[in-house]
Amino acid sequence: MRRDWSLWAMLAATIFLLPLFVKSPYYFSVLIFIAIYGMIVLGLTMLMGYAGQISLGHAAFFGLGAYFSSILTLHLHLNPWLAMLMGLVATVLIAFLLGIPTLKLHGHYLAMATLGLGIVLQIIFKEEVELTGGPTGLTGIPALTAFGITFSNDRTFYFLAWIFMLALLGLSINLVHSRTGRALRAISQSQVAAGTLGIPVNRLKLSVFALSAGYASIAGSLYAHYLAFVNPTPFGFLVSVKLVAMVVIGGSASLWGALLGTTLLVSLPEFLTRLQDYEMVIYGAILILVMMFAPRGLTGIAGKIFELLHGLTRGKNAQAA
C-alpha cells in the first residue's frame, strides 16, 4: 500500500516535471493517449487480474463515453462536464444491465456478451447517422474548460488527462488494498472458497465490471473533447483486443502493469502501423507468447529479475560469511 502510494507520488512528480523537458506537441499527444488508454486498462486490469473476468468489449464502453459526451454537448448543448457525468452514469447502467444476466453464469460468458455489445454498438455508431454522424462521425465537439482554462491544446490537455489518470489510479490503489480488493483476488483464485467465506461473488464481479466500464466511459469523454471529433473506428473490436493485450502484457494482476502495458502498446504502433494488416497478427502473437512464457506479464518478469538479483546478492553474502 505504502509502496503503491510512493510510486504514485513519483509518477505524479514525473508528470508535472516532464513538460520542462518535452516540447514537441507530438510527444504530448502520445502521453495524452497513454493517459486515456491507461484509464481503460486500469479498469480492465481490476476486472481481469482481480476479479478474473474477461471483457472483449471495453472499446465499446470507451465509445459510449465518447459518443454520450459528443451528442449531449453538440445536440443538446449541455455543459461538457455534465455531459461527461451523464455519460458515465449511463455507461455504468448499461454495464449493469449486461452484467446481471451474464455474470450469474459460470465460465467466460462475459467475454461473449461484451463482444456482442461491442458489435451492436459499432452498428449503432455507424447507422444512426442523425445521432452519431454515421461512419464520418461528429466534429466540433467543444473543449473542456475549468478555472478559466480551456483545455484545447496538447499541453493543457496533457495536464487534464493525467490529473484524471492519477485520480483514477489513486482510487484503484485504494480499492485494491481494501476488503473489497482482497475479496476480488479471492474470487479470482477460488470462487467456491470465496463464496463460502461470505463474499457475494456475483455481485462483486458485477460491481467491478460496471466500475471498469465507468473508467472507460470517462476516458471516452476525455478523448472526444481532446480530439473534438469522434467516429466509430476507435471503438471497434480490434481496439478491445488491443486493450486486453495491454492488460496481459503489463501483467494482469498489477495496476502498474496496466500502466506499463499501455505505455508500451501506445508508443509501439508508430512502428506497428507501418505493418498495417499485420498489426493484429503481431498483437495476437505477443498475447500468445506472453501467456505461454510470462503469464504475469512485464511486472512478473520485473519481479523475477528482482528476485534473481536479490538471490544473487544474498548468495554472495552467504559465501562471504
Place this chain on the structure above:
Amino acid sequence: MLKLHEISKSFGGVHALEDVSFELKRGEILGLIGPNGAGKTTLFNVISGIIPADRGRVELEGKDISRFAPHLIARMGIFRTFQNLAIFDEMSVLENLMVGSHLMGNAGILAALLKTPAERKEEAAIRARALALLKDIGLNDFANQPARSLPFGRLRILELGRAVGANPVILLLDEPAAGLNQRESEELTDFLAKLRQKQITMIIIEHDMSLVMELSDRVVVLDQGRKIAEGAPREVQQNKAVLTAYLGEEDWVKTLRKPHA
C-alpha cells in the same frame, strides 16, 4: 439448531445422497463418518449451498436455507473447510485470514475506492482480528509469506483458522486431519478441543477414528448415500450395519472395535 430433512442428491444415475435426515444441537460436535464415496462431502456441499439438493430441506433455527447461495449460508454463520483445501495461494497468510473475516465489514465498493473513514476503521478491525488469529494458530512467523510457500500441514491449520476467524455458529470440517503427521494431528485435536470449549457447533468428517471418537458427542454414519446409523460413538462402534459397511477395510474395523480408541 440445524435440521436436515430427507436430503437427496443424485449425479446422473448415482444416488450420492438418499433421504438423509439428522439434527444438530447447539454446542454439539457431530462426527460424520462412512466409507469413501458415502456422500459425506456431498452433504457438506449441500449444506454450504455449493450444490443444491434435489429434494429435502436444510433448516437453520427453523428457517429453510436450502436455496441459499454460499455467501448467504456464510451470512447465517455456517462456515466450512475443504478436504482438498481451498487456500488463496497467491495471497499472504495474513491476507487469507483477513478474507476469512470478510463479513466483519460492510463497506461497499465506493467506500473502498474513496477509502472512507468508516472503511479504514473496518479494515483496521479486520487486520487486528487476523493478527490475533495468526497467533492462535501459531503462524506468526509466516504472516507475510505467500500461502503457497507453506507446507501442507500448516495450510490445514491456516484454513481452519480462517474459518474460525469468521465467527462461525456452525463449523463444517471436511477431514481436518487428513495429510497431517502425528504431531500436527495432536495439535489439531488440541485446537478443536479449544473450539469445543467455546461452544462452537461442529460437524466433522474424518477418517481418523481416534479423533472422531475422542471429540464427537454423537456420530452419524453414511454408506452409499444413506444414513445407516446414528448415536453415541460407543454405540456406533458396536453397530452391525456399520461394521458391515466398513467390511473389507480392515484397519477401520480394528479402530472401530477398539474400545478406547
